[in-house]
Structures are given as structure tokens and as C-alpha cells.
Amino acid sequence: MSGMPAGVSRAQQRLREQAELHLRLAAMDDLRRDHPTVTSAPHRPSGGAFWRYVFVPVYRRLPWETKERAMHALKMTAEDHGWTPPSRTPGEPWRPPAPRD
Amino acid sequence: MSQRLIVIGGGGAGISAATTAKRVDPDLRVSLYTEFEDIAYSPCGIPFVHGKEIPRFDDLFLSTVERYVADGLEMNMETVITDVDLQRRTITARSQTVGFDRLIVCTGFRWRKPDVPGSNLDGLHYVKNIRAAMEFDKQLDDLKRIVVVGSHPVAVEMAGNLGHRGLEVHLVDEGPWVLGEVLDPDVAGPVHESLEKRGVTLHLGTRLEAFVGDGHVTAVATSDGEIPCDAVIVGLDKEPDADLAAAAGLQTGTTGGLVVDDHMRTGVDGVWAAGDVIEVPHGLTMIPIQGLTGSHAYSQGRVAGANAAGDDRTYDPVWVPWGMVAGDYTIGGFSFGETLATAMGVPYVVAKGVGVSRARYFPGAQRTHVKLLAEPGTLRLIGGQIHGGEGVKERCDFLAFAAKRGATLEDLAWMENIYSPPIGALFEPIAIAAQNGLADLRKKAAAEKPGAAPAKAADPA
Numbered sequence: 166m167s168g169m170p171a172g173v174s175r176a177q178q179r180l181r182e183q184a185e186l187h188l189r190l191a192a193m194d195d196l197r198r199d200h201p202t203v204t205s206a207p208h209r210p211s212g213g214a215f216w217r218y219v220f221v222p223v224y225r226r227l228p229w230e231t232k233e234r235a236m237h238a239l240k241m242t243a244e245d246h247g248w249t250p251p252s253r254t255p256g257e258p259w260r261p262p263a264p265r266d
Numbered sequence: 267m268s269q270r271l272i273v274i275g276g277g278g279a280g281i282s283a284a285t286t287a288k289r290v291d292p293d294l295r296v297s298l299y300t301e302f303e304d305i306a307y308s309p310c311g312i313p314f315v316h317g318k319e320i321p322r323f324d325d326l327f328l329s330t331v332e333r334y335v336a337d338g339l340e341m342n343m344e345t346v347i348t349d350v351d352l353q354r355r356t357i358t359a360r361s362q363t364v365g366f367d368r369l370i371v372c373t374g375f376r377w378r379k380p381d382v383p384g385s386n387l388d389g390l391h392y393v394k395n396i397r398a399a400m401e402f403d404k405q406l407d408d409l410k411r412i413v414v415v416g417s418h419p420v421a422v423e424m425a426g427n428l429g430h431r432g433l434e435v436h437l438v439d440e441g442p443w444v445l446g447e448v449l450d451p452d453v454a455g456p457v458h459e460s461l462e463k464r465g466v467t468l469h470l471g472t473r474l475e476a477f478v479g480d481g482h483v484t485a486v487a488t489s490d491g492e493i494p495c496d497a498v499i500v501g502l503d504k505e506p507d508a509d510l511a512a513a514a515g516l517q518t519g520t521t522g523g524l525v526v527d528d529h530m531r532t533g534v535d536g537v538w539a540a541g542d543v544i545e546v547p548h549g550l551t552m553i554p555i556q557g558l559t560g561s562h563a564y565s566q567g568r569v570a571g572a573n574a575a576g577d578d579r580t581y582d583p584v585w586v587p588w589g590m591v592a593g594d595y596t597i598g599g600f601s602f603g604e605t606l607a608t609a610m611g612v613p614y615v616v617a618k619g620v621g622v623s624r625a626r627y628f629p630g631a632q633r634t635h636v637k638l639l640a641e642p643g644t645l646r647l648i649g650g651q652i653h654g655g656e657g658v659k660e661r662c663d664f665l666a667f668a669a670k671r672g673a674t675l676e677d678l679a680w681m682e683n684i685y686s687p688p689i690g691a692l693f694e695p696i697a698i699a700a701q702n703g704l705a706d707l708r709k710k711a712a713a714e715k716p717g718a719a720p721a722k723a724a725d726p727a
Contacts, residue, residue, distance in 0.1 A: 174518055181520045185609070192609035193442050193451075200443075200451040203458055205471035208440035208489065229613050236553065241520055243547035243554050243583070247527025250552050251583055253646060253672030 177241065187216035188224065268295045270365065271574055272357060274347055274510070275372030276300030277309075278560045279541025281334075282567030283370045283574070288338050290575035297340040297366075299347055299359060304396055305331055310560055312399045313420065316406065317427025323400050350514035352534050368536045368574045371511045371524065372567060375504040375542035375557065380415065384477030389497045393420050402497075409496040410434060413486045414466075415474050417444045419590050421501025422461070426593045428499075429464035436493050437461070438469045438486060448588065450603040450637070453653045460593025469493070504557040506543045521545045523556040528580045530570035538574050540566035549583040549670055550601060550648055551610070558586060587666035589659045598658040600666035602639055602649030614639040614648060617675055617703020621695025623656035625687035632656055636699035638665070638675065645675040645707075652695075661696060675700045 190207055197204040209217075224232065236242050244250065271294050273284045284298045306329040314320045331341050342359070349358040350371075356363045377392040379385055391402050410433065414425040417439040429435045437444065443454035444461070458468060473489040477498060485494045506523035508516075516532050516539070519525040523545030530538045541563035545554035562584065569581045589598030607614050617638040624631040632655025639649040647669040652658045668678065679701045683694035 174520075177520045178518075178522055188609040188611075189447070189605070192605050193446060195608060196605055197442050197451050200454060203455040204442040204451050207442040207446070208471050208473045225611060227611070229611055232611055233551075236551075242552040244552055246519070246525050246554075247529075247531070248547050248552065248583060249528070251549055251670060253670070 177239070180239075181241065183213070183216055184220065184224070186210075187213060187221050191217075191221045191225075268293045269367040270295045270297065271368045271370065272364070272366040273298045273370045273372060273571075274350075274357070275374055275541065275543075276302060276305040276343075277372060277374045277541060278563040279374070279543075279567035279570070280370070280372035281306055282564045283372055283538075283540055283571035284339050285334070285337065286568045286571030287370075287575040290572050290577050292338070294575055295340070296338070297342060297364070298334070299342040299345050299357070301344065301346045302395060302397075303344055305329075305334070305341070305343070307396050308560070309394055309396065310420075312393050312396065313423040313427040315399070316403055316424065317430040319427065319430070323396060323403070326396065347510060350510060352514050352516075352537065355536075369538070370530075370567075370570050370574055371516070371532070371537070371539040371543060372541045372563075372570075373507045373510060373543045374563075376507045377500060378503045378505050380474055380477075380500060380502060382474055382476050384479060384483065387477050387479045387483040388481060389479065389483035390477065391497060391499050393424060393499065393501065405497070406431065406433070411436070411493075411495045412497050412499060413438060413493050413495040414499045414501060415439075415486065416500065416502035417441060417446065418501040418503065419445060419448070419588075421499060422592050423590060424499045424501065425466045426461055426464050426591070429461070429466045429593075433465070435464075435466045436469060436486075436495070437466055438472050438474055438488055438493070440471065440473055442471055444468065444470070445592065445597075446605070448599065448603065448606075449597060450605050450651055452637070453597055453635075453651060456595050456653065457592045457597060460595040462593075464593050466593070504542065506545070506556055508543050511539065511543065519545045519554050521554055521556040523554070525554075528582070529573050529578070530566055530581060531573070538570040540570040546581065547583040548601070549585045551612070552583065555584070555586070558584065559588065562586075582670070585666040585670050587659075587662040589662050595653065596655060596658045597651070597653045598662040599651035600649060600662050601669055603651050604637075604639065607639055607649060612648065613642050615642050615645070615703065615707065617699045617706070619695060619699030619702045621693055621698045622691045623654065623695075624689060625685075625691050628687040631691070634658070634661075634695040636661070636695045638678070638696070638699050638703060640675050640703065645704075647673050647675070647678070665696065675703050679704055 193207050273280050284296050288296045307326045311326040345359045347357050347359045356365050412435050414421050414437045425435050425437045476487040477483045478485040485492045517525045524539045526544050530540050545556040569579045572579045585601050587600040621634050622631045634654040637651045684690040685692045
């Protein structure tokens with residue numbers, strides 16, 4: 166398992182926190198348009214103009230495959246930490262999991 | 267001489283790790299340390315005791331310290347570990363140093379404390395410790411008005427239950443609807459209505475500004491004005507309690523949780539971690555997530571405990587089935603809802619349907635709303651939400667497993683189901699949703715390609 170300097174780890178945490186917050190707020194704004202009577206405008210934190218007006222629109226324009234590649238490149242996914250993506254082949258017959266005991 | 271395994275933490279992960287390790291290798295000397303007085307209880311049940319749906323806190327206890335001692339564990343209660351030295355392989359507790367051969371870290375979570383004035387006032391409660399909950403419960407009959415800050419599922423359960431107990435409850439949350447991080451807005455209506463029926467006033471899109479009071483909280487200041495109160499429940503976010511392990515040199519990831527591999531191994535030989543203190547990858551995106559359910563913590567603890575005792579078990583990436591009762595309304599889901607998928611930019615198509623939980627003529631039949639999210643093209647299942655009355659939990663569990671195995675809308679549309687009037691309708695709501703989704707896709711294809719056969723949506727039973 167590869168180690169990560171504490172400063173890089175904190176920067177990744179901060180990047181993820183801010184990205185998630187502003188992407189979630191943008192998604193909520195979009196989805197609540199169809200449900201105006203049961204939802205309110207979400208509170209937006211002060212500041213965050215870069216995230217709202219630059220990051221979110223740019224992120225949204227990228228295809229999912231590009232986003233995935235970027236997240237891998239930034240080591241934001243778990244493959245670097247000893248995890249293997251599960252196989253989900255369409256149409257594959259169900260098989261019982263290998264015994265674990 | 268037998269090897270010594272130390273388990274730090276007495277929650278679900280810690281207990282399951284310790285007991286599994288002892289079971290796999292009875293010769294292993296297993297010592298569990300917890301800072302708390304109690305062990306083996308269900309903190310998830312606390313809101314329902316406050317709401318008097320469960321009569322006693324004693325009912326939440328699943329086992330006793332004596333029972334674990336009889337099973338061969340060394341139980342160190344009310345013992346705070348102040349240092350872990352991974353080089354010397356020692357822990358320090360009560361100024362004494364104890365050596366270990368293997369270590370499992372299960373230090374759990376802590377609630378995020380609001381960064382506003384007054385957050386140290388008395389009268390602010392966090393739902394976690396059963397003794398604190400027992401003390402709070404003694405006060406409840408003398409209280410009139412409670413403010414719940416945040417809409418974490420536990421906070422929403424507290425709001426609904428305190429309302430059920432007859433208190434005036436105000437729920438303050440920055441989100442546009444309750445449970446906004448997991449729930450989609452098409453489910454918000456019935457959830458809000460149910461909470462309001464229980465006496466909960468919702469203050470949504472509202473920012474917490476301060477807790478007001480002189481020693482004890484008397485009001486909560488918000489962007490929408492001040493709300494007088496006798497006590498506050500704080501239910502913002504759960505954070506991994508990873509400080510001790512991080513100070514010892516274990517790596518934390520993008521969620522702040524400890525990084526482990528699929529054997530629950532940390533990056534240090536002979537050291538494992540499990541439960542709310544770690545992060546594990548989501549099955550579709552492989553992005554690490556944390557703060558899952560008690561059943562996830564138990565499973566992870568079993569894997570960590572077995573491996574620490576010499577076994578070779580793996581833990582799979584997660585598809586996160588979840589469910590809860592908000593007010594009186596049952597909601598659930600797995601993996602992604604539309605809000606999260608939209609936020610992440612994961613492409614999806616939606617399949618929606620409404621069925622009934624029993625034969626429609628059978629007393630007590632309730633409508634079951636199903637929404638499935640599938641990958642465009644392959645139509646493999648990637649997420650969903652279900653709400654209504656009965657069977658939400660079972661359907662969410664099933665769908666999470668089906669998604670993990672790569673099931674498609676086509677598979678679900680023609681799934682077999684039980685038809686038995688008291689427990690299941692002729693048409694399964696999941697199949698109805700999948701059939702509707704396929705019909706919509708065919709309609710769309712027909713519109714784009716003149717001459718294609720028109721499709722018909724399935725009718726609910």
C-alpha cells in the first residue's frame with residue numbers, strides 16, 4: 166500500500182470536500198426545479214465563487230470517462246490501496262460467492 | 267507463548283473483530299480497550315427510546331462484559347488509550363504501556379461540532395453514548411422545545427421521535443430538503459409531511475449562526491431568525507475518529523478515514539482497522555466513502571478479526587443499501603440517488619414505477635414507489651430509491667446485491683416474484699419500474715427512429 170505525505174492527504178481531503186459541496190449544491194438546484202413546493206433554496210456558503218462559477222461548469226462538461234481518469238490520476242480512488250473493481254459483466258450468470266470460512 | 271491482539275474500540279466493529287479473532291484462533295490473547303462504561307448496545311436504537319417506541323434503554327443491550335470475559339476476551343472498560351507506538355508495538359493507557367503483536371483499530375466516529383459561537387454551551391446533545399442518552403431522557407419530560415440541527419438520518423429520527431413524544435421540535439438544516447445528501451427531492455414531499463404531522467417544524471435552506479445562552483443553551487440563532495429552545499440535538503456529519511491512529515502514523519484518505527485494503531489491512535504490517543474509522547470504496551466508482559451503517563461496521567470487524575487471527579478473508583467494495591423511517595414514512599435506497607449521480611456527473615437513465623406491497627384487495631396494502639437508475643447502453647443497475655410502506659428494506663438489500671452482480675433493467679423487468687395476498691402483490695414493484703423504464707427507452711428510440719414498434723408501460727397491480 167502506498168503511503169501519502171500528510172500535506173498531500175490534507176490537500177486531497179480539502180479538494181474533495183469543496184468539490185463535493187459545490188457539485189451537490191448545483192445538483193440540488195437542478196433537481197429541485199421540478200419540486201418547487203416541497204423544497205427551499207439550499208443555503209450557499211459565502212465565498213466559493215471559483216468552485217461555483219469555474220469548477221462546477223468545467224466538471225460538468227467533461228465526459229464521465231474523463232472524470233474517472235482524472236480521479237485515478239489524482240489518486241482519489243481505491244485501486245492504489247489494494248482494492249480491485251468488481252467484475253460486473255452484463256448477462257453473466259449468477260454464481261455463489263467463494264466460501265469465506 | 268500466545269500472541270497478543272489488541273483491539274481499540276468497543277463498538278460494532280471492535281466487538282465483532284475481537285470475538286471473531288478469538289473464534290478463529292482460540293489460542294490468541296485478545297484484549298479489547300474502550301473508553302466507555304458500556305459495550306454491545308445499539309446506539310441506533312436511542313432515538314426510538316426517546317420517542318417511547320422502545321420502552322427501556324436496557325432493551326438496546328445485546329450482551330454483557332461478563333459474557334465476553336467468559337468467552338475469553340480481556341475487557342478493559344473506561345480505558346482511554348493515549349498513545350500508539352507502531353515501531354515498538356505498544357499502546358499506552360492509564361500511564362501504563364502494554365505490548366501487542368497485532369492491532370486492530372476500531373475507534374469509530376465522532377459528530378462534527380458546529381463551528382459557531384456557543385457550541386460549548388450545556389444543553390447540546392450528540393446521539394452516541396447510551397449513558398448520556400439515559401441522562402437526557404430523564405430531562406425530556408420537563409422540556410418543551412427542542413431544536414435539531416442538521417439532517418443526518420439520526421437527526422431526522424430524533425426529530426420524528428421527539429415529536430412523537432409530544433415535544434415541539436424545530437429542525438434546522440442548510441439543505442433544500444431533509445436528508446438532502448442521500449434523498450432525492452421527489453421523496454421530500456411525503457417525508458416532510460410525515461415529520462410535520464409528528465410536530466416537527468422544518469427550517470430548510472437555513473444556516474446555523476450561533477447557540478445562544480448563558481451557560482445553558484436557550485435559543486438557536488439562524489439565518490431565518492432566533493428559535494427559543496430548552497435543548498439542542500446536533501446531527502451534522504459523522505467524522506472518522508482517526509486522530510490517535512493518524513498520530514501513530516497510519517494513513518488517512520480523502521474522507522479523513524483510515525486507508526485500508528480489501529483485507530482491512532492498514533499500510534503497517536500486523537495492523538488492521540475497521541468500522542466508522544475507515545474508508546472503503548464504492549462498488550461502482552471505487553471512490554472511498556465512510557460513515558456507513560452498523561452492519562457494515564460489523565462485517566468489516568469480522569474480516570479484520572479473522573485476518574488478524576490468521577485467516578484470509580476479503581471485504582468487497584460497497585453498494586450501500588440504506589433505509590430508515592422518517593416520521594412514519596419508510597424510505598430507502600442503495601448506491602446512488604439522482605442527486606448524487608447528478609452531482610458526480612455519472613450518466614444514468616431512470617426507470618420509475620408504483621406497485622403495492624400486498625395484493626391490492628388485502629387489508630393494509632400500501633403503495634410502494636420504486637425508482638431505478640441504470641447505466642445508459644448496458645442498462646446495468648447503478649442505484650435507486652424506494653419509498654412507501656412495507657418491504658422497502660428488503661427491496662433495497664436485494665437491489666444492492668443485484669447491482670453488485672451486474673443485473674440490468676432487462677433482468678429486473680422479468681424477475682420472478684412471490685404472489686401471496688398478505689405479503690406480496692401479483693406484480694412486483696421493482697419489475698414494474700424496470701418495465702416502465704424499458705418502455706420509456708423504447709418510446710424514445712421509436713421517436714428517434716420512425717417505424718419502430720411502439721411500447722406499452724406496465725400497469726401496477
